[in-house]
Amino acid sequence: MKNMLVVTSGIVAMILSTATLAGPREDLLAQYAAAAKATGFSAARGQALHTQSFSGGKPDTPSCTTCHGKDTRGAGRALTGKTIEPVAASVTPTRYTDPAKVEKWFKRNCAEVLGRECTPQEKGDWLTFVIGQ
Amino acid sequence: MRIPYRPLAIGLVTLAFSALVLARAQAGDRHFFAPVADPVVKEECGSCHLAFAPSMLPARSWQRMMGELDNHFGDNASLDAATTEKITSYLVANAGDAGGQRYSSKLLKGVAAGAAPQRITELPKWVSEHRKVPDWEWRHKEVRTKANCVACHTAAEQGSYDE
Numbered sequence: 309m310k311n312m313l314v315v316t317s318g319i320v321a322m323i324l325s326t327a328t329l330a331g332p333r334e335d336l337l338a339q340y341a342a343a344a345k346a347t348g349f350s351a352a353r354g355q356a357l358h359t360q361s362f363s364g365g366k367p368d369t370p371s372c373t374t375c376h377g378k379d380t381r382g383a384g385r386a387l388t389g390k391t392i393e394p395v396a397a398s399v400t401p402t403r404y405t406d407p408a409k410v411e412k413w414f415k416r417n418c419a420e421v422l423g424r425e426c427t428p429q430e431k432g433d434w435l436t437f438v439i440g441q
Numbered sequence: 442m443r444i445p446y447r448p449l450a451i452g453l454v455t456l457a458f459s460a461l462v463l464a465r466a467q468a469g470d471r472h473f474f475a476p477v478a479d480p481v482v483k484e485e486c487g488s489c490h491l492a493f494a495p496s497m498l499p500a501r502s503w504q505r506m507m508g509e510l511d512n513h514f515g516d517n518a519s520l521d522a523a524t525t526e527k528i529t530s531y532l533v534a535n536a537g538d539a540g541g542q543r544y545s546s547k548l549l550k551g552v553a554a555g556a557a558p559q560r561i562t563e564l565p566k567w568v569s570e571h572r573k574v575p576d577w578e579w580r581h582k583e584v585r586t587k588a589n590c591v592a593c594h595t596a597a598e599q600g601s602y603d604e
Contacts, residue, residue: 419517
């Protein structure tokens with residue numbers, strides 16, 4: 309009986325912590341918000357960034373969708389043919405939980421596509437978009 | 442004190458025997474290139490393409506490549522210094538010319554001593570193994586590039602390059 313209680317409270321604690329306490333994604337968004345002095349992020353702006361064709365980066369990678377695909381819930385493909393797991397957080401739940409990984413790829417991919425770093429506002433918008441997908 | 446020669450001898454024989462069996466097992470499959478086992482290398486060198494088997498290039502190739510990650514075949518694949526160092530030592534320790542890896546040295550046949558080739562797909566032996574692959578196959582939309590080994594060698598992630 310005592311065991312049961314411990315187990316149940318453990319489960320309750322787990323549910324609570326994922327539901328109410330800030331996870332790594334929320335922390336990341338909060339950091340970008342602070343850096344951007346943003347009042348909020350917009351999934352619509354994130355989607356526009358995701359699908360827009362830029363000319364500042366490399367000619368063979370004009371858009372995020374070049375590698376990540378048009379469908380956020382479908383797999384993407386790197387230029388080398390390698391499959392990339394979907395960017396939609398609902399399909400690939402492990403995504404955006406490691407801030408160093410997120411920052412590393414924003415740095416690489418924004419340089420590839422836009423020819424510059426993404427601003428904290430752009431990063432927050434894009435994350436808001438894919439987390440909601 | 443008496444040294445127990447007998448068990449010692451038996452132990453040595455067993456050891457020699459298992460080494461022999463192991464060598465045979467590896468010799469039996471000359472298409473085998475041990476895949477990357479280190480999770481960090483797999484993550485950092487396996488996200489844009491297959492994490493290429495370290496035994497496919499000599500140590501000096503990896504050393505040069507790891508020193509130029511900011512311009513990696515046109516991509517910026519740079520990493521922080523600690524990760525770079527960790528990956529370099531893994532690749533070098535398991536490189537094709539690191540002791541005892543006979544089968545990959547076959548792939549390195551014809552590579553000039555001291556050369557540091559950066560592409561597996563430009564090794565003389567790789568080129569000759571693939572000379573019969575027709576042009577249209579390389580351009581097939583599922584292949585895209587010679588570096589996409591998995592498109593044709595479906596078990597490349599497991600280290601097998603059998604057809």
